[in-house]
Amino acid sequence: MSVTTLNKLVIIGVGLIGGSFALALRQAGLVKHIVGVGRSPQNMQRALAQGVIDEIAKDIPTALQHVDLVFLAMPVGQTERIMMQIAPHLPINTLITDAGSTKQDVIAAARNHLSDENIKNFVPGHPIAGAEQSGVLAAKAELFRNKHLILTPLAETNETATQKITSLWQACGTEVSQMEADEHDRVLAATSHLPHILAFALMNHLHTQTESNPENLLRFAGSGFRDFTRIASSSPEMWRDICIANRLALITQIDAYQKELKNLQKILEKGDCEALEEAFSQARGIREDWLKGKN
Amino acid sequence: MSVTTLNKLVIIGVGLIGGSFALALRQAGLVKHIVGVGRSPQNMQRALAQGVIDEIAKDIPTALQHVDLVFLAMPVGQTERIMMQIAPHLPINTLITDAGSTKQDVIAAARNHLSDENIKNFVPGHPIAGAEQSGVLAAKAELFRNKHLILTPLAETNETATQKITSLWQACGTEVSQMEADEHDRVLAATSHLPHILAFALMNHLHTQTESNPENLLRFAGSGFRDFTRIASSSPEMWRDICIANRLALITQIDAYQKELKNLQKILEKGDCEALEEAFSQARGIREDWLKGKN
Secondary structure (H helix, E strand, O other): OOOOOOOEEEEEEHHHHHHHHHHHHOOOEEEEEEEEOOOHHHHHHHHHHOOOOEEEOOHHHHOOOOOOEEEOOOOHHHHHHHHHHHHHHHOOOOOOEOOOOHHHHHHHHHHHHHOHHOOOOOEEEEEEOOOOOOOHHHHHOOOOOOEEEOOOOOOOOHHHHHHHHHHHHHHHEEEEEEEOOOOOOOHHHHHHHHHHHHHHHHHHHHHHHOOOOOHHHHHHHHHHHHHHHHHHHHHHHHHHHHHHHHHHHHHHHHHHHHHHHHHHHEEEEOOOHHHHHHHHHHHHHHHHHHHHHHH | OOOOOOEEEEEOOOOOHHHHHHHHHHHHHEEEEEEEEEHHHHHHHHHHHHOOEEOOOOOOOHHHHHHHHHHOOOOHHHHHHHHHHHHHOOOOOOOOEEEEOOHHHHHHHHHHHHHHHHHOEOOEEEEOOOOOOOOOOHHOOOOOOOEEEEEOOOOOHHHHHHHHHHHHHHHHOOOEEOOOOHHHHHHHHHHHHHHHHHHHHHHHHHHHHHOOOOOOOHOOOOHHHHHHOOOHHOHHEEEHHHHHHOOOHHHHHHHHHHHHHHHHHHHHHHHOOOHHHHHHHHHHHHHHHHHHOOO
């Protein structure tokens, strides 16, 4: 199937993800005109100046006239409001997709607001790519290259719509998979949302420790610490929304993780060298297998 | 003070740290002859072939004849045994230092075995440098450049000995600080040993999750996950020894960390967006301040 060229693309939320999608599609020659919608006039001006978008939307109704694809790339906490705003103005054949890190809440918002006809062209998606930087200044055409993207089409999503969104992402160099939305949210709670919570918690824990200790604890933190805590520099607003949206799956993960941590603590309390080395070896083995599988 | 040139350096444990120290001192032109002591004949042959050492020790008594400096760079769990083996053969003026990630246990082992005269020339140290790779193949002269090294001299350590060890490390490009051994162990429990435990625990937690879930969870893990878990690829033996040696401080850290994690879990259970964003913002702010301080 040849890839559809988009005459008009509307991006809502022109940050790292929205901006990179624009740049990637432009580089692939698949889009003629890109309109950006965003909260921060300064950021939108920057997006325009950098050539990420061709036009700043005057208002949503005007922006959505004759639009081929709407790409939702704002923090997931705004999905409900944005769906409500765009729903009355969406042309019947417009494709809609998003980049939300959680999928069940985005789907619920779509069901609350989109018409039965529009929902057939809604293909929820999640590119597993990002960085601790946010904003359009960090956007780049290569962000999604060789990264995974998970689509979670609804039962009523048109197969053609899913195919079109798949081919657009593939043109950005992205590996596209499909999954049920609830499975997506469980998987991401474990491999992404939990690690973020653990990293945020570590920084705050060390802050408490520093308060009770005049010596600056962090002065001697090394490169292992830097990498471990990199995700704690992620956008607080974005991660608040993700963690709230997926909090049930995330709480289950935190519970199970705490059991694992307590297990290691008990091994330490017993001073059981053998069990400790076994636990560490298993952990390393799992990671090494994962790294091998990625190559 | 001009830096002493070492006529003979004995390195016990010629891995990443021992090998890099050898290469750095050689590059600085501060050592004439390097003798290596190690468990694995294969690794020692490799160290010799790569020019990291000049000679593989036949036995400890011969290796220690006329030695100027003994550098202990084997896993900390072997310190007691090695101190016992070297003690009877140490010349009276030989400097002794180590690279152990924990200091109180190394000092206890030194006090158990070294003579009163030798202990005056013992300067415990800990270079905050390393990588998840281990073994002499990973060694490089630049490993310690612009990294921290903490010395924890004993009350009876000669000031001259401390100065000599300081200047040797400075010649490797390392920033040298001094601290009490118990403070060192508390600080490192928080900023290094705890993150390692958290990363090992995450890998084992995900393994458990994968067993109850036919879908391979890790397939969609991204670059945030890769960096967060990098330290879980560290040597299980080395980290077993470190965590066992420093387990009291580490258990205290795990306890306090769990409180922080439970606090975040409670915020999630309440769905308190504001408190969650505040917690994430604080965490990010602390990390950003830390990064600024490093530059």
